[in-house]
């Protein structure tokens with residue numbers, strides 16, 4: 001089947017590539033000429049394990065292509081995915097500018113039946129908005145062309161996006177016609193041969209499913225972080241508490257790791273957007289608002305912890321291991337590391353020496369005018385003459401360092417572990433002044 005994808009970054013590129021992998025003919029459209037030129041030379045704009053191999057194979061075998069020429073290529077496929085960004089606007093609502101732009105391009109150029117599929121995370125009633133917008137444009141063109149709107153939110157996780165897409169837990173499709181349902185069934189038939197459901201709902205329910213899922217997961221994280229802060233005060237161990245509650249299948253063990261809170265391109269903006277959407281309907285999402293405020297406090301917890309060990313941070317050199325909001329991605333959008341760095345700078349540290357296996361270019365861009373933030377070529381280089389080390393991302397590369405070397409390089413043996421990756425007893429044996437979260 002021919003498929004067009006608008007927006008060729010984390011979600012659009014993974015969606016397009018994986019659909020090509022199951023032998024659909026896929027055309028990915030982006031407004032960013034550089035990104036498209038790079039993709040044609042197999043330069044992938046993101047770090048995502050396994051993606052490049054699939055892009056290369058499907059491009060070489062003519063099932064995947066890239067263009068910026070949107071209007072010329074609307075005719076290419078019946079199924080058109082919109083996977084453009086929905087970043088927060090100034091009022092923390094989802095900014096639908098890019099979605100509207102895609103719907104407009106499609107309506108202005110379509111000459112036959114289309115299924116317009118919202119894969120971006122969009123607030124409830126966005127489907128209606130797209131329908132009205134496209135109907136108005138078709139009316140002004142004085143043409144009568146059928147189309148359907150579908151909501152098909154994406155649940156992939158950065159870092160294992162390809163695997164998540166190829167082996168989904170579920171595929172949710174909000175539809176309002178049998179014709180659209182058939183198109184979606186055809187698109188996903190290769191993914192649903194297992195017992196994982198292709199689930200059809202109405203459009204509004206599908207739109208809400210995505211926000212409810214992300215808000216629930218974010219709530220689990222904030223919940224365990226609150227318990228962690230309590231455990232710390234009373235001298236308990238949040239690791240044991242997580243295990244003790246997570247073994248109950250009604251609770252489940254996932255997303256119960258205490259740490260420095262959630263970040264990334266989805267949870268923060270989706271939690272805020274749901275709160276804002278609620279306000280439009282006079283709904284006060286109390287639990288979700290609490291989730292957000294607990295998270296805001298938790299993000300700079302490592303600095304508080306550091307201050308408990310080194311009360312005066314002025315003129316100190318602080319090493320940071322890990323900048324990405326989680327391992328296996330170079331995404332730093334809303335990463336807690338940004339909050340930690342800004343907080344350290346506000347406390348007049350002398351230098352921040354940071355290392356991350358893949359996210360340093362993005363972070364260097366974020367702090368391009370900040371002389372005090374230095375990015376080092378190797379993880380150990382970040383430790384040179386450091387007064388303290390803060391762990392902010394639980395990359396495997398940081399799990400088993402040579403602690404003798406760490407100690408040799410650092411000025412003081414102070415480690416704040418924001419991801420609880422080390423064993424306190426081993427750290428104490430090695431004479432580290434070590435502090436973690438919730439234990």
Ligand SMILES: NC(=O)c1ccc[n+]([C@@H]2O[C@H](COP(=O)([O-])OP(=O)(O)OC[C@H]3O[C@@H](n4cnc5c(N)ncnc54)[C@H](O)[C@@H]3O)[C@@H](O)[C@H]2O)c1
Pocket residue numbers: 006007008009010011012029030031032035070083084085086098101102119120121122154155156157158265266
């Ligand atoms: N990143 C994730 O892990 C993830 C997971 C699930 C859902 N989502 C949702 O998917 C959507 C996309 O997220 P992302 O991180 O892939 O996107 P993004 O915001 O990072 O990138 C979107 C891409 O769309 C392009 N674009 C913008 N306007 C365009 C237009 N008119 N025509 C063609 N291309 C256009 C941009 O150049 C960019 O390459 C968002 O709504 C996000 O919330 C993201």
